[in-house]
Amino acid sequence: MLTKAEAYLVIDRILGWAGSLDVQIRLSGQDRGLTRFAGSEIHQNVSQEDLTVELIAVDGKRRARVTTNRLGEEDLKEALRELQRNLEVAPEAELEIPFIIEPEDIYAEEYDPGLLEEFDIEGRAGQLESGLKKLQNDREAAGSLSLDNGFLALGNSSGITRYARRTQVDFSTVVNSGDSTGFAALISDKSEDLDISRAFSRAADKAHQGRDPVQLEPGSYPVILEPLAVGGILSYLSYVGFSARSVQKGMSFLADRLGEQVFGKNITITDNCEHPETANLPFDLEGARRQKLTIIEEGVARELAYDLKSAILDEKETTGHSIGRPDIGGFPLHLVMEPGESSQEEMISSLDRGLLITRFHYMNIVNPRQAVFTGLTRDGTFLIEKGEITAPVQDLRFTDSMLDAFNKVAAISPRREKVEGFSAFNYVPALQIEELKFTGRKES
Template structure:
């Protein structure tokens, strides 16, 4: 970690080395490590230390971007000079207005960093992986999994006076427990490693695997489904990425185009973005240094707000909402998504289902048609038939092809216990009709 002082000094150098009319410098770096498990043993164990400077230079409406991880004075000078060189030879971008000026608002105080996580080294990661392996082995199963730990920092400055710095930590853990004929999954993520119980994860995955043994084949067709939070999260990702994709939105190709203030999802679906909420993985500002705040996206199914960074805001005649992301040519995007919990437990959902399917999570989901956000993917690591309000038994993995919009318009029950899934916080859902289009033999 470079630290606030060192990072700020690098940003100032980058801005000083630039002769552009406006300059933005972003430094993203830190240490990360990841331990992977397969067949109850650690087979991969890695660590890296890196920091990357990205400089955006602006002459009038001509923009150039360059990045590099050589943070010596010469390296910073080279990166700034290349950004300026590119900007000079670029064409005018008539949509560009300005880099963001300071808002005057203080950055929210959010807990992004845990010393315990930063100190969670290789031996501790191995011990945690050992918990997954031991629990699986004692059940006669095989565990795979990963445990990633990151202690990072983001620093942002621009020539208009924006200056922001935040350290952060992240822990991402998952395990898949397998037998010859079944599999179970558990995953969790947190800022503070003490918020994760590796033993509970191991027990959950082993129990899922045990419950998945001797799966039966089920014919494809339309079923009621109870989706655990991981499955809801995978589906929701596409609703967000397609809906808020700026190019699609501006061109009329997003399901949200021209729908501001209109109902687009079921009236029991409320979704907001909040980078300050500690139940997610918070950060106090976006990748242009604009402070984060809560922004309602869908209120009782009604589309309430589009998200913007400075570029897309300028294009739309709006104000940035603090949703800049660090990928060029993509536009702004909600990155801290919360779905309002309902009052039902997963057991309540199962009890209310005459015949349906309980899904632990999806695998390899992909967009088929953007208009209605039709996606396809597979179930994996625990798929079960529900009959007469009870889980009857495991079923083999199934392929679905389903419009996410139609699914989110027939949500019958929303779970009371949301789960943190990376940057999102999502409950389980019971959905009235879900289309399965294929099956496997395992």
């Protein structure tokens, strides 16, 4: 794992070889260990170490990109020659996109060293061993426990430098109890958040409660979505709707709606890498400082995520949300949904009839402009009647507009959880929604 000083040294050397070429260098290192288990035994245990250099050169409106993980001096010089060749033949694009020139340096070196000790090869096996021991004999678990230890560094011909350390643990498990399953997941960059045994117990409790599920007819039901389910929806909302690029592509449900009330007044969604419960990546993959975005404020669409290109197209400044993919544009990676005041227990007791949903499976976009998504409930779906959970429910497929659903949020929990996003993690509460439309059910 390269330190900041080592990474900057590599960048300096490449810049030296690049000569007069106007170039951006992105260096990313990864040391990942992942242990998978099924049937309560480890069946896959792997490690990946990689160090990749991405070189982008610009010349006016011409632009080319070369990526390599061959880091010998000759390899890198050849990559630069290829970059030069590609740049010479690249036709002019519609826009000139200059590199970021300020501030000179942004870095975030801090990480939790406890993660490296507790979740190394032996540590992961030990954590799983003690967690699985606590499961009753009639229950089996599957899942994975991974440690990602990496860094991202960036520099360019203008002399800027960037470095961020990224260390994160990701755990998920499905516990099987006869005909039912329960799920729990943890994701964090802080060891204090990662009680693996407790997560096994949560999943086991869900599985136990889920025995002998009843079948419900598809239709519209009030629902309580636990944070994992909310996180799934939020990730897809972000993908189709929260970037300026998705508006420019005609895909976003927020097209021409900035300043309008799009969700209920109780919904506020920000993107904030400085929030203590999100990962600290203070710059984007173009080197721009990542800014806090208020995407939805009390239901009103306020701000979109920009990278350099989408910002120039809209005659704005980048918000520092590039993921290195101009075709996707800016992408919020640190979503935070504001909390409410109703605990999940209060939500349950307030419902005459409805569903409690742990998470969704295989969500996808049916109609992006209308934010119509589909997906199935999974690993813990329960019927609520007269304020109490009365039965587990066989999984159902929903197909509904999230514009409708997020205008019918009846309650929001004060407690929030870190949940996996498309990259890193988001921080979201549980939601009670007056009505979600279910269009099919899983058959055994």
